[in-house]
Amino acid sequence: MTTTTAAAPARGEPRGIRARIENFGHEHRSITIIVGMVIVALILPEIVKYGPFPDFQGQAAWINGFSNAGVFVLLALGLNVVVGLAGLLDLGYAAFFAIGAYTYAYGASPFSGNDGPFLLMLLVGAVVAATFGVLLGAPTLRLRGDYLAIVTLGFGEIVPIIFLNSEAYTNGTNGISGIYKPDVPFYGEFTLLNPWPFYILMAVLITLTLIFVYRLEDSRVGRAWMAIREDELAAAANGINTVTTKLLAFGLGASTAGLAGVFNAAKLTIVSPDQFLFAVSFTVLAMVVLGGMGNAWGVAIGAFVIYTIQAVLLKQLNTFFDKFHVPVISDIDFVQYQFLLYGLALVLMMLIRPEGLFPSRRRRRELHAAEELSGEDSLGASPERAEEAG
Amino acid sequence: MTEPNRPASGPTDAPPDLQAGELDEAAIEAALAEAPAELEDATETPADLGTLEVEMERGVLLSARGVTKRFGGLLAVASVDFDIPEGSIVSLIGPNGAGKTTFFNVVAGIYDPTAGHVDFRGRRMIARPVKAWLEPILWFAPALVGAILTAVVYGATQSQPIGVALGLISLALLIIMLISAVARPDWYQRILVRAGVFRSARPNDMVKAGIGRTFQNIRLFANMTAEENVLVGMHSRLAVGVADAMFSTPKDRKEEVTARVRANELLELVGLHGVGDELAKNLPYGDQRRLEIARALASEPALLLLDEPTAGMNPRETTDMMTLINRLRQDLGLTVLLIEHDMKVVMGISDRITVLDHGERISEGTPDEVRRDPKVIEAYLGTPAA
Numbered sequence: 001m002t003t004t005t006a007a008a009p010a011r012g013e014p015r016g017i018r019a020r021i022e023n024f025g026h027e028h029r030s031i032t033i034i035v036g037m038v039i040v041a042l043i044l045p046e047i048v049k050y051g052p053f054p055d056f057q058g059q060a061a062w063i064n065g066f067s068n069a070g071v072f073v074l075l076a077l078g079l080n081v082v083v084g085l086a087g088l089l090d091l092g093y094a095a096f097f098a099i100g101a102y103t104y105a106y107g108a109s110p111f112s113g114n115d116g117p118f119l120l121m122l123l124v125g126a127v128v129a130a131t132f133g134v135l136l137g138a139p140t141l142r143l144r145g146d147y148l149a150i151v152t153l154g155f156g157e158i159v160p161i162i163f164l165n166s167e168a169y170t171n172g173t174n175g176i177s178g179i180y181k182p183d184v185p186f187y188g189e190f191t192l193l194n195p196w197p198f199y200i201l202m203a204v205l206i207t208l209t210l211i212f213v214y215r216l217e218d219s220r221v222g223r224a225w226m227a228i229r230e231d232e233l234a235a236a237a238n239g240i241n242t243v244t245t246k247l248l249a250f251g252l253g254a255s256t257a258g259l260a261g262v263f264n265a266a267k268l269t270i271v272s273p274d275q276f277l278f279a280v281s282f283t284v285l286a287m288v289v290l291g292g293m294g295n296a297w298g299v300a301i302g303a304f305v306i307y308t309i310q311a312v313l314l315k316q317l318n319t320f321f322d323k324f325h326v327p328v329i330s331d332i333d334f335v336q337y338q339f340l341l342y343g344l345a346l347v348l349m350m351l352i353r354p355e356g357l358f359p360s361r362r363r364r365r366e367l368h369a370a371e372e373l374s375g376e377d378s379l380g381a382s383p384e385r386a387e388e389a390g
Numbered sequence: 391m392t393e394p395n396r397p398a399s400g401p402t403d404a405p406p407d408l409q410a411g412e413l414d415e416a417a418i419e420a421a422l423a424e425a426p427a428e429l430e431d432a433t434e435t436p437a438d439l440g441t442l443e444v445e446m447e448r449g450v451l452l453s454a455r456g457v458t459k460r461f462g463g464l465l466a467v468a469s470v471d472f473d474i475p476e477g478s479i480v481s482l483i484g485p486n487g488a489g490k491t492t493f494f495n496v497v498a499g500i501y502d503p504t505a506g507h508v509d510f511r512g513r514r515m516i517a518r519p520v521k522a523w524l525e526p527i528l529w530f531a532p533a534l535v536g537a538i539l540t541a542v543v544y545g546a547t548q549s550q551p552i553g554v555a556l557g558l559i560s561l562a563l564l565i566i567m568l569i570s571a572v573a574r575p576d577w578y579q580r581i582l583v584r585a586g587v588f589r590s591a592r593p594n595d596m597v598k599a600g601i602g603r604t605f606q607n608i609r610l611f612a613n614m615t616a617e618e619n620v621l622v623g624m625h626s627r628l629a630v631g632v633a634d635a636m637f638s639t640p641k642d643r644k645e646e647v648t649a650r651v652r653a654n655e656l657l658e659l660v661g662l663h664g665v666g667d668e669l670a671k672n673l674p675y676g677d678q679r680r681l682e683i684a685r686a687l688a689s690e691p692a693l694l695l696l697d698e699p700t701a702g703m704n705p706r707e708t709t710d711m712m713t714l715i716n717r718l719r720q721d722l723g724l725t726v727l728l729i730e731h732d733m734k735v736v737m738g739i740s741d742r743i744t745v746l747d748h749g750e751r752i753s754e755g756t757p758d759e760v761r762r763d764p765k766v767i768e769a770y771l772g773t774p775a776a
Binding site for chain 2: 138212220222224236240241242
């Protein structure tokens with residue numbers, strides 16, 4: 001990428017290995033992402049063979065869990081574009097996840113009688129979800145902040161209910177089952193017993209998404225999103241078509257959710273309305289906030305860690321403690337306390353580290369600058385303040 | 391000099407207000423009567439922005455006629471005529487609440503005027519909407535035609551796929567038209583003009599047409615760096631889209647490099663050295679004002695609207711700002727419209743001054759003429775006691 005070419009000479013030649021790696025990462029970001037993802041994807045299956053991990057579950061189950069976590073990483077990356085970059089609070093993000101999943105269920109299942117090729121369906125799912133994102137956005141994006149949040153919340157509730165109630169088309173509560181497994185050229189059909197193909201496919205999807213998100217973030221488009229997040233009126237007064245730019249954020253965010261939906265439907269081979277409840281939207285939003293809003297890799301790690309804790313650790317803690325006969329603790333069902341733990345984590349985060357676990361450099365500066373100035377508003381003008389009539 | 395305070399409104403103020411109301415009504419009537427005729431004349435050759443071509447006086451960059459803005463019962467701007475000659479520095483002054491910023495916002499496309507119009511570089515940019523009722527018909531027409539076609543084809547051929555396909559196509563057309571109505575891309579604007587529908591340009595259209603602005607209360611993108619602020623200002627002059635950015639095409643890379651070089655040049659131009667990486671909100675107040683000007687310049691405007699550029703500045707900063715504004719005109723050939731309370735600035739750099747009071751234009755002329763105008767003195771200081 002070219003983003004630092006203008007700034008780099010001013011900083012001088014980097015010294016030390018760490019600085020050099022950082023500098024390389026800045027200038028060749030796509031390569032860095034690919035290398036990083038390959039390393040992570042290779043290390044993860046090895047790590048779970050050692051230490052306490054095998055006590056929880058076997059390697060195959062871990063890898064299966066990682067692919068599921070990947071679904072949430074994708075969702076968090078998409079929502080990060082909408083919430084973190086463009087600053088549009090979307091509380092109904094699971095709706096696009098649902099639309100992606102049902103798109104694949106229609107495209108490749110005995111229920112509809114279609115059998116679309118998986119890779120094509122990934123694209124179709126993304127496009128359909130993006131279309132709905134834009135459709136939802138078009139009438140609502142004139143709303144600001146809280147109002148937009150309420151409308152998206154409503155949309156997030158409506159979509160699963162429509163899937164639930166239009167029995168003739170969606171099979172209602174039972175959902176659509178027997179969805180075909182992915183069938184990829186050069187490999188063939190995925191099977192339930194082998195978790196590796198899903199794992200690798202997910203790693204590829206996340207890598208691509210990360211590359212795209214980073215490139216967009218540092219482009220004219222990404223700057224326009226941030227400008228709208230900072231001050232919408234000023235953005236419009238600087239030539240940004242705020243409506244199309246916000247629609248773009250909504251559409252791209254939704255398309256990522258669509259990808260995740262297709263993958264999830266193909267992996268679980270069943271879609272039903274109860275997979276897409278508000279809890280999903282909320283979980284993804286919590287992942288974005290905890291991971292570090294606006295920072296793609298922070299959000300990705302946040303989503304991965306949170307999902308793994310929730311889906312693997314909490315479930316296995318019970319058996320783990322039972323095994324060692326720990327008094328009192330072994331009586332607690334940790335899964336029951338999942339949302340309590342979430343709430344606690346969110347409250348603690350907001351108190352101790354409001355910028356998230358891995359904040360973007362920008363946000364860290366933002367919060368630290370605020371400390372240095374001891375809360376003084378150096379701009380002398382809050383973005384929300386209305387223009388006074390002269 | 392500080393802001394002159396308006397005297398508390400006494401009984402003497404009431405009659406002019408009433409008169410203003412009457413004047414305004416007449417102006418609205420006149421504007422309504424003339425607008426459609428002019429628009430119909432000019433529907434030929436719609437240009438980039440889909441706005442209308444109009445005749446303008448030679449050497450006039452922007453001309454406003456009968457601009458009126460009413461907020462509920464409050465008449466903020468009452469039938470103001472305003473010309474900005476190319477290459478000049480024109481000031482707009484008046485007591486607090488005189489309607490200066492409202493007029494500014496109308497010109498910048500933020501408010502639609504209640505009546506009147508604004509022409510810029512031979513195009514009608516801002517006016518009251520005309521034939522707005524036609525627009526919804528425009529959205530639904532493709533869907534309606536599609537539905538009828540679907541029914542006819544389906545009935546005639548009993549061939550389901552064609553009928554369904556037509557139905558889907560008309561649905562898709564409806565969706566496209568609805569989304570276009572919100573996003574208003576250029577081609578949609580052009581259709582509107584062809585159909586005789588006129589809607590005012592929005593702020594981003596005005597920037598594209600060549601009007602840059604700053605705000606009275608600085609509105610920088612606080613948590614973006616100075617360089618990024620200027621890059622955002624360049625938005626309308628850059629062409630990279632989503633696909634270019636996602637696939638990092640040569641076009642994207644080339645444009646990004648040249649844009650950054652240009653951004654740093656602009657920062658230098660307004661006198662900001664080596665602060666490109668600073669967050670905008672961490673800059674000193676005077677520098678923030680300069681950065682806002684650099685950001686406005688980034689859109690390559692022909693006309694720069696400055697809303698109180700020296701507000702809150704000390705005398706030295708004020709002098710520097712005046713030098714900068716003068717330099718912008720000389721070096722870049724910019725035309726400047728200035729709102730300012732500091733009379734030293736106004737009298738020092740303006741070619742012409744327009745005075746607003748209670749939304750009405752009460753005086754217009756060179757600094758010397760305006761300074762001597764009894765109406766202006768009255769507006770600022772009140773009438774002498776009888």
